[in-house]
Amino acid sequence: MSSLLIRNLRKSYGAVEVLKNINLEAESGEFVALVGPSGCGKSTLLSIIAGLESVTSGEVLIEDRVVNDEAPKDRDIAMVFQSYALYPTMTVRQNMTFGMECRNIDKATQDKTVQRVAALLQIEPLLGRKPAQLSGGQRQRVAMGRALVRDPKLFLFDEPLSNLDAKLRVEMRSEIKKLHQSVGRTTVYVTHDQIEAMTLATRIAVMHQGVLQQYDTPKAIYETPANMFVAGFMGSPNMNFLSAKIASTADGLGVVVNGGDGTVLPVPADRYQSLENGQDVVFGVRPEHFSPAHEQRAERKGRTTVSVPVTVDMDEPTGSETILMSRIAGQDAILVCEPDEAPTPGETMDFAIDMSKISLFDTKSELRL
Amino acid sequence: MARSSKPAAQGLFQRLSGWTPQLVLVPTLLAAFVYVVVFSLWTLWISISQSTLLPNMAYGGFGEYAALWQSKRWIVAYQNLFLFGTLYVLGSLIVGTLLAILIDQRVKFESVWRTIFLYPLAISFIVTGTVWRWIFHPQTGVERALNDLGWISAQFDWITDRDMALYVVVFTGIWHASGFAMALVLAGLRSVDSDLIKAAQIDGASMARTYRRVVLPTIWPIFVAVTVVLLQFAIKTYDLVVALTQGGPGVATTVPAIVVYDLMFQRGQIAQGAAAAVMILVALALVLVPYLIWSIWRDKQGKRTHG
Amino acid sequence: MAEVSHQAYDPLATGSKTQQARSRGIVYVLLTFFALLYLSPLLIIFMNTFRPLDEIVREGFISVPDSLSLKYWGEAWGSFCIGGTCEGVSRYFSNTLLMTIPATIFSTALGLVNGYALSKWRFKCDAWVFGLITLGVFLPAQMTLLPWAFVLGQIGLSNTIMGLVLVHTVQGTSFTTLFCRNYFVAVPDDLIKAARIDGAGFWRIFRRIMLPLSPPIVIVCVIWQFTGIWNEFLFGTVFTSGENQPITAAIVAFSGSGTGERHYNVEAASVIFAALPPLFIYVLGGKYFVRGLTSGAVK
Numbered sequence: 004m005s006s007l008l009i010r011n012l013r014k015s016y017g018a019v020e021v022l023k024n025i026n027l028e029a030e031s032g033e034f035v036a037l038v039g040p041s042g043c044g045k046s047t048l049l050s051i052i053a054g055l056e057s058v059t060s061g062e063v064l065i066e067d068r069v070v071n072d073e074a075p076k077d078r079d080i081a082m083v084f085q086s087y088a089l090y091p092t093m094t095v096r097q098n099m100t101f102g103m104e105c106r107n108i109d110k111a112t113q114d115k116t117v118q119r120v121a122a123l124l125q126i127e128p129l130l131g132r133k134p135a136q137l138s139g140g141q142r143q144r145v146a147m148g149r150a151l152v153r154d155p156k157l158f159l160f161d162e163p164l165s166n167l168d169a170k171l172r173v174e175m176r177s178e179i180k181k182l183h184q185s186v187g188r189t190t191v192y193v194t195h196d197q198i199e200a201m202t203l204a205t206r207i208a209v210m211h212q213g214v215l216q217q218y219d220t221p222k223a224i225y226e227t228p229a230n231m232f233v234a235g236f237m238g239s240p241n242m243n244f245l246s247a248k249i250a251s252t253a254d255g256l257g258v259v260v261n262g263g264d265g266t267v268l269p270v271p272a273d274r275y276q277s278l279e280n281g282q283d284v285v286f287g288v289r290p291e292h293f294s295p296a297h298e299q300r301a302e303r304k305g306r307t308t309v310s311v312p313v314t315v316d317m318d319e320p321t322g323s324e325t326i327l328m329s330r331i332a333g334q335d336a337i338l339v340c341e342p343d344e345a346p347t348p349g350e351t352m353d354f355a356i357d358m359s360k361i362s363l364f365d366t367k368s369e370l371r372l
Numbered sequence: 373m374a375r376s377s378k379p380a381a382q383g384l385f386q387r388l389s390g391w392t393p394q395l396v397l398v399p400t401l402l403a404a405f406v407y408v409v410v411f412s413l414w415t416l417w418i419s420i421s422q423s424t425l426l427p428n429m430a431y432g433g434f435g436e437y438a439a440l441w442q443s444k445r446w447i448v449a450y451q452n453l454f455l456f457g458t459l460y461v462l463g464s465l466i467v468g469t470l471l472a473i474l475i476d477q478r479v480k481f482e483s484v485w486r487t488i489f490l491y492p493l494a495i496s497f498i499v500t501g502t503v504w505r506w507i508f509h510p511q512t513g514v515e516r517a518l519n520d521l522g523w524i525s526a527q528f529d530w531i532t533d534r535d536m537a538l539y540v541v542v543f544t545g546i547w548h549a550s551g552f553a554m555a556l557v558l559a560g561l562r563s564v565d566s567d568l569i570k571a572a573q574i575d576g577a578s579m580a581r582t583y584r585r586v587v588l589p590t591i592w593p594i595f596v597a598v599t600v601v602l603l604q605f606a607i608k609t610y611d612l613v614v615a616l617t618q619g620g621p622g623v624a625t626t627v628p629a630i631v632v633y634d635l636m637f638q639r640g641q642i643a644q645g646a647a648a649a650v651m652i653l654v655a656l657a658l659v660l661v662p663y664l665i666w667s668i669w670r671d672k673q674g675k676r677t678h679g
Numbered sequence: 680m681a682e683v684s685h686q687a688y689d690p691l692a693t694g695s696k697t698q699q700a701r702s703r704g705i706v707y708v709l710l711t712f713f714a715l716l717y718l719s720p721l722l723i724i725f726m727n728t729f730r731p732l733d734e735i736v737r738e739g740f741i742s743v744p745d746s747l748s749l750k751y752w753g754e755a756w757g758s759f760c761i762g763g764t765c766e767g768v769s770r771y772f773s774n775t776l777l778m779t780i781p782a783t784i785f786s787t788a789l790g791l792v793n794g795y796a797l798s799k800w801r802f803k804c805d806a807w808v809f810g811l812i813t814l815g816v817f818l819p820a821q822m823t824l825l826p827w828a829f830v831l832g833q834i835g836l837s838n839t840i841m842g843l844v845l846v847h848t849v850q851g852t853s854f855t856t857l858f859c860r861n862y863f864v865a866v867p868d869d870l871i872k873a874a875r876i877d878g879a880g881f882w883r884i885f886r887r888i889m890l891p892l893s894p895p896i897v898i899v900c901v902i903w904q905f906t907g908i909w910n911e912f913l914f915g916t917v918f919t920s921g922e923n924q925p926i927t928a929a930i931v932a933f934s935g936s937g938t939g940e941r942h943y944n945v946e947a948a949s950v951i952f953a954a955l956p957p958l959f960i961y962v963l964g965g966k967y968f969v970r971g972l973t974s975g976a977v978k
Contacts, residue, residue: 496910
């Protein structure tokens with residue numbers, strides 16, 4: 004049974020179409036991350052699932068029931084807001100019981116539920132306080148507590164961590180993951196942070212300009228992005244896009260980076276069957292799939308690599324790794340390597356590319372080949 | 373499911389409760405419609421009807437407007453409005469800004485000073501006018517006090533002087549409204565980034581120059597807003613003049629609102645009174661409509677530059 | 680004023696000590712001058728409420744009193760003759776009170792609900808509805824005098840306090856709706872969304888979430904409506920007469936008549952009676968008074 008199903012959903016404000024034919028399905032217990040740059044329509048989609056916005060056409064089903072015309076309160080959902088939206092004049096306890104009070108649940112059950120959830124989130128000492136007396140992280144917990152007391156069919160999160168500082172964000176991220184694993188409810192989580200999406204989700208929906216670009220597991224999204232937008236949006240630093248041509252060799256087809264010395268980089272034949280000799284392509288390599296050629300790291304794992312000369316213009320050491328702003332065949336590229344192995348700026352060094360991890364895109368449609 | 377047991381009743385109830393926000397507004401909307409639209413059109417129609425002492429809704433043409441603009445009293449009232457409005461707004465702005473700047477110097481007992489300068493706004497024009505009439509009147513006020521002090525030849529009879537009485541109204545108006553200007557300008561001054569003032573001081577600007585060239589120009593929208601509100605007060609001015617001079621001596625301090633009252637309720641010329649009321653509305657619109665258009669335009673500009 | 684934070688930086692606290700002292704001195708001298716100018720009229724009138732009439736007639740208002748008495752306050756309140764009846768201002772004082780309190784309560788309550796509906800339950804044309812309601816703020820009273828007179832006559836409220844309550848409620852609701860709407864707009868929409876997901880409807884959200892947030896704006900509305908209606912004169916003088924007039928109209932009736940013997944001391948006490956309630960409210964809620972100014976003027 005699918006917990007959430009969205010069919011042919013469209014949403015327009017006047018002449019502006021903000022969601023274009025969205026289709027999405029979440030299995031029971033799944034954690035779906037909606038990710039994309041701001042203005043991509045992900046928050047609108049979440050509001051539509053919550054019932055806070057109407058649909059222009061298409062259907063939203065929660066547990067196989069069409070809920071298009073149902074008010075938020077009848078959908079049996081809970082939501083955590085980016086601003087937390089804690090009722091400022093109520094105590095933490097009242098914040099948590101308000102939803103049950105609206106549903107006429109008896110006082111004893113309310114108390115028991117609040118106790119259980121407060122213990123789960125370790126916010127018992129805060130129950131008597133007002134939101135203004137809480138720290139950012141505590142407000143975040145209370146907001147989650149308010150959602151958890153309801154035990155709904157669907158949890159909705161709208162960028163819940165974006166108001167926290169970096170350290171707390173990482174902490175709360177793993178907390179949310181733990182909570183999801185113990186509660187096991189279907190969750191839809193909106194974020195613009197691709198790391199949050201990668202770490203939390205069982206499936207990621209990447210959105211851009213109102214269009215669902217790709218909906219798949221984090222691994223599949225990372226390794227086989229459907230188009231150049233997804234490839235560029237997921238992963239940091241960004242994937243390198245080099246303009247290249249297809250050339251044939253004795254062993255089959257390969258890629259030649261434009262402007263270079265003409266070395267043919269062989270592509271795994273089993274993954275790219277529709278290539279033609281001489282075709283223009285965009286050659287995508289992630290910064291972390293380069294390694295110094297003399298280390299032969301990928302070869303030791305039995306993968307095909309090809310070495311290319313890389314000229315380093317500038318380095319940015321982050322401590323755990325060093326980012327190299329460089330050029331390959333005159334085109335800008337970013338590489339990541341271990342600090343000890345980094346060449347000094349100005350130097351040219353051979354780097355091996357792990358050819359099993361590369362992506363090829365059509366130059367016009369920007370789709371994966 | 374319990375929900376589906378009474379679908380029809382549920383549906384009706386749900387639809388009704390969906391309309392609650394609009395239904396709640398209906399009484400006010402109705403009242404506002406009657407008050408703003410119907411009453412305005414009504415008065416407009418009276419002004420072109422054949423009404424005299426009693427309403428007579430038959431069409432009578434625009435003769436009353438012509439008669440109004442030919443009456444000396446109305447011309448004086450309109451001229452007075454221009455002179456009074458200009459001096460009243462300028463005076464209140466200047467005094468209010470001066471007071472705001474003084475208070476802005478981190479003075480002690482700030483709230484006491486502010487309370488003193490703002491309190492006239494809390495008392496009525498009637499009280500204000502009555503009090504100042506006693507003080508300005510030669511028999512009871514300043515002139516009498518000066519005479520009693522031994523300065524026998526001292527003369528201060530502006531309030532009974534045809535040429536000077538309007539300035540008494542202006543002075544009293546400024547006394548009443550400058551606190552309003554002060555409060556808003558002070559709020560504006562407090563919103564100015566203090567780094568701006570530091571920068572000006574380091575650039576070597578004097579106090580006066582810092583305010584004139586740096587601080588006051590950054591809060592000019594507040595001056596526009598205060599000007600519009602004060603002009604509105606000026607156009608509607610009625611009670612103050614009634615209590616202070618009753619429009620006299622003669623017609624020296626008559627303002628349009630007084631003419632309206634006299635025509636409608638003293639002289640039984642309802643149609644001409646309505647015409648005069650419409651002219652007040654026109655004067656207000658001349659102030660408010662450009663301001664409204666300007667602020668909408670500025671909102672849009674703001675949105676465009678901010679993203 | 681809570682909303683106006685004090686600047687940490689004091690521009691006068693720079694330069695040499697003598698220079699600082701001089702500029703600070705000028706500031707206080709000017710402030711004192713203006714403070715005297717603002718306070719003196721009311722203080723002078725107040726002082727004259729204790730002076731015998733013959734002394735005022737002889738020396739004018741501005742002079743050192745020779746003898747003082749409290750009895751003119753009693754006369755003003757209970758036995759002063761205004762327009763033929765000799766019951767003092769107490770009658771008109773209570774007229775104004777009976778007009779001001781209901782009109783303040785009604786318009787504030789309506790304004791709260793309107794402001795909430797307009798700011799948190801957006802619907803098509805809500806901007807037009809809001810615009811129409813706020814036009815009532817700007818419409819000059821002169822445009823409504825004749826229609827009101829007719830309507831009040833038709834519904835039997837001519838020359839009654841009730842009629843004035845109706846007029847002030849209708850006009851005042853424009854103000855309070857403007858105030859409340861601008862205040863509620865600043866309440867985050869997420870709160871309403873969260874409450875709707877929690878299962879609360881229009882009225883529950885109003886009662887449990889908006890009303891507890893409302894005290895500041897309720898105080899602003901009450902102060903503004905109370906002082907505004909208390910001080911109003913035109914409607915009072917047009918729609919009521921004789922014993923049903925509010926206190927502002929009564930003051931004009933006795934002080935403006937210009938005929939007969941003047942009772943300056945009793946008149947002064949009556950004027951102070953008319954000024955006291957709004958002054959009291961103003962001193963009590965000064966900072967909200969200013970907040971009303973700013974939200975009304977620079978919306």
